[in-house]
Amino acid sequence: MKPLVKIEHLVKYFPIRAGIFKRIVAWVKAVDDVSFDIFEGETVGLVGESGCGKTTIGMTLLRLYEPTSGRIIVADEDTTYYFLPSSKARSYLKKNYVERFQKLLKEKGSLDSLMNSLDGVDRRYAQIFFADAKGSTTRFLSLMLSNMDEKRKKFRRDLQIVFQDPYSSLNPRLRVKTIVGEGPLTHKLVKGEKEVIEKVKTVLEDVGISGEYIYRFPHEFSGGQRQRIGVARALALSPKLIIADEAVAALDVSIRSQVINLMKDLQKEHKLTYLFISHDLSVIKYVSDRVIVMYLGKIVESAPKKDLFDRPLHPYTRALMSAIPIPNPNIKKERIILKGDVPSPINPPSGCRFHTRCYMSQEICANAEPQLREVEPKHFVACHFV
Amino acid sequence: MEAVLSVKNLSTYFYMEEGVVAAVDDVSFDLAPQEVLGIVGETGSGKSVTVKSVMRLIKSPGKIVNGQIIYKGTNILEIPENEMYKIRGKEISMVFQDPMTSLNPLYTIGDQLMETIIQHQSVSKSEAYKRAVEMLQLVQIPEPEKRMRSYPFEFSGGMRQRAVIAIALSCNPSVLIADEPTTALDVTIQAQILDLMRSLQERLKTAMIFITHDLGVIASMAHKIMVMYGGKQVEFGSAEDIFYRPIHPYTNMLLRSVPRIDRKIDRLQSIPGQPPRMIDIPKVCTFLPRCPKRTEKCQTAIPPMEEIEPGHFVRCFNPVRGDE
Numbered sequence: 001m002k003p004l005v006k007i008e009h010l011v012k013y014f015p016i017r018a019g020i021f022k023r024i025v026a027w028v029k030a031v032d033d034v035s036f037d038i039f040e041g042e043t044v045g046l047v048g049e050s051g052c053g054k055t056t057i058g059m060t061l062l063r064l065y066e067p068t069s070g071r072i073i074v075a076d077e078d079t080t081y082y083f084l085p086s087s088k089a090r091s092y093l094k095k096n097y098v099e100r101f102q103k104l105l106k107e108k109g110s111l112d113s114l115m116n117s118l119d120g121v122d123r124r125y126a127q128i129f130f131a132d133a134k135g136s137t138t139r140f141l142s143l144m145l146s147n148m149d150e151k152r153k154k155f156r157r158d159l160q161i162v163f164q165d166p167y168s169s170l171n172p173r174l175r176v177k178t179i180v181g182e183g184p185l186t187h188k189l190v191k192g193e194k195e196v197i198e199k200v201k202t203v204l205e206d207v208g209i210s211g212e213y214i215y216r217f218p219h220e221f222s223g224g225q226r227q228r229i230g231v232a233r234a235l236a237l238s239p240k241l242i243i244a245d246e247a248v249a250a251l252d253v254s255i256r257s258q259v260i261n262l263m264k265d266l267q268k269e270h271k272l273t274y275l276f277i278s279h280d281l282s283v284i285k286y287v288s289d290r291v292i293v294m295y296l297g298k299i300v301e302s303a304p305k306k307d308l309f310d311r312p313l314h315p316y317t318r319a320l321m322s323a324i325p326i327p328n329p330n331i332k333k334e335r336i337i338l339k340g341d342v343p344s345p346i347n348p349p350s351g352c353r354f355h356t357r358c359y360m361s362q363e364i365c366a367n368a369e370p371q372l373r374e375v376e377p378k379h380f381v382a383c384h385f386v
Numbered sequence: 387m388e389a390v391l392s393v394k395n396l397s398t399y400f401y402m403e404e405g406v407v408a409a410v411d412d413v414s415f416d417l418a419p420q421e422v423l424g425i426v427g428e429t430g431s432g433k434s435v436t437v438k439s440v441m442r443l444i445k446s447p448g449k450i451v452n453g454q455i456i457y458k459g460t461n462i463l464e465i466p467e468n469e470m471y472k473i474r475g476k477e478i479s480m481v482f483q484d485p486m487t488s489l490n491p492l493y494t495i496g497d498q499l500m501e502t503i504i505q506h507q508s509v510s511k512s513e514a515y516k517r518a519v520e521m522l523q524l525v526q527i528p529e530p531e532k533r534m535r536s537y538p539f540e541f542s543g544g545m546r547q548r549a550v551i552a553i554a555l556s557c558n559p560s561v562l563i564a565d566e567p568t569t570a571l572d573v574t575i576q577a578q579i580l581d582l583m584r585s586l587q588e589r590l591k592t593a594m595i596f597i598t599h600d601l602g603v604i605a606s607m608a609h610k611i612m613v614m615y616g617g618k619q620v621e622f623g624s625a626e627d628i629f630y631r632p633i634h635p636y637t638n639m640l641l642r643s644v645p646r647i648d649r650k651i652d653r654l655q656s657i658p659g660q661p662p663r664m665i666d667i668p669k670v671c672t673f674l675p676r677c678p679k680r681t682e683k684c685q686t687a688i689p690p691m692e693e694i695e696p697g698h699f700v701r702c703f704n705p706v707r708g709d710e
Binding site for chain 2: 049050222223224225252253254255256257258260261279280281282283285286287309319320321322323324325326327328329330331335337338341342
């Protein structure tokens, strides 16, 4: 399997401004050096408490936020520069590719050994630089910056999102036909009124809503049905990846299971890949193939679902799991009650960000930041004591 | 044991332009001293309106149209409003879902605690201050004297909910009503608050009504559970009854439709259809349109609450039996 999305060293800081000159006084470190892959056809569950950066990752991946630094590769294309103003895109490409390739060439001595040292996107872009552009920076940049409109459109079509709140994510003034049909029309997947109606009816029926309802407004539907419309809107563009950001959190229990099951069925039928963002470990356990646990802007643990739930290794993951109430009145489980609150991401604790609340914390935790290590095959943990 | 609070045939209707909403319809339950009663249900099932009726906090267009709420021998629906002041907040107090909106942002935590104490107990200001500090200690807020001078915005969500609990318990109530007290909190903070509420309940022996939509939370808190759907009680029993032997089709399906961390589930059961629109609903079981066990008989009347086994009640003509 190859990765559909590669997120490399993603950083997103938000400035806090104050005073009459709106000077930047501090940064909210929402996402701080996060790397992970999403493979085709899988569901990655991203779990953590409020403020851990899970939503910011989704929004940055979709480029609703621009990353502060890092690289986002989608379907073997570096998409990081897609939505930057052209001067910034140029300097990004120069810094990340041209200068790096030139430096590497000096180190390696020959073009062949340079090529062999690279893989994936880097290798392809090196080929473009040295072969197609014949080593000329200007030609490389113009090759990379050509057809930007098409590239952006393709990106927007491939990545779709389903939001948490089905009440605020659908425009109350538009009919379902427009809400769902707008995307396919913009991307010229359909032409003319007849085809739009056809398309909208098909996707609505895919999500379990009768095609007769295409002229209704959002307020005429219940919460669960609205969320289905949200899913239909994403689905209408035949995306490669759907980001579900707390997509079932606002729904009642009996409706939630309907929507979760629907999303699982659609995944099979349409070969979708999901990034499923949620605070609810039980939902994550049910839907995901692989789970990433975040705390204050960092990944603390990531593993295939079975490994993570059978053998959680990071103390935070364990505490999180023990905090989930289980619908069984006689279950006696060891509860790990964490002290205090999640610290502010403006001034995160030194060393391991979890050390202020960790029951295993020692001196080293405050001083040195633990790196994410592969302790078992595919099971990554960032803790000094695992 | 004599019940502290006894609700009999309570019906609260809302008279809207579109029609009548039977938000709570013929609900009865007893709350024994030292007992935790859990009310569980989805949005619009009537669980909050039930307890708001108990507190007499229903405002127009809502109206309590029928029933009795007997607190220590008196029907509190019949006493004048100024008598109710003495009960509300002192005898029966309440913790709401969102701690940010239930605290006044303009007053310090100390002011708000002392206000309740002075209102209900004839004590001097310095005595009230002392009690308030004790209450903050009781809910495990660190540095209580310093925190007395803090404003709600200086508290995190979990700390605010602790402060609200302190206010609710400050007059030593006989009944504490908690309406989704942990829904707005993160799971690790929720675990802290539930832990605190459990230990306080055991220590102070306060009878409690605990409302939630979360089946996991209710399992860890309640001795007895009332399940509501569409304004009606559908099932009532001990926590074991409800979780191990659910007999109403709704409860039964609901328990199978939650993803669980302690089990491997291949496919969640889902309950087809939508929750009822509550306006002018027909006089039949509200779960009827979604029920897999419906029969001709269900079309004719609302089933009564029936005691199937001791202490285990259900409102259904075709209850689920055995390992169905």
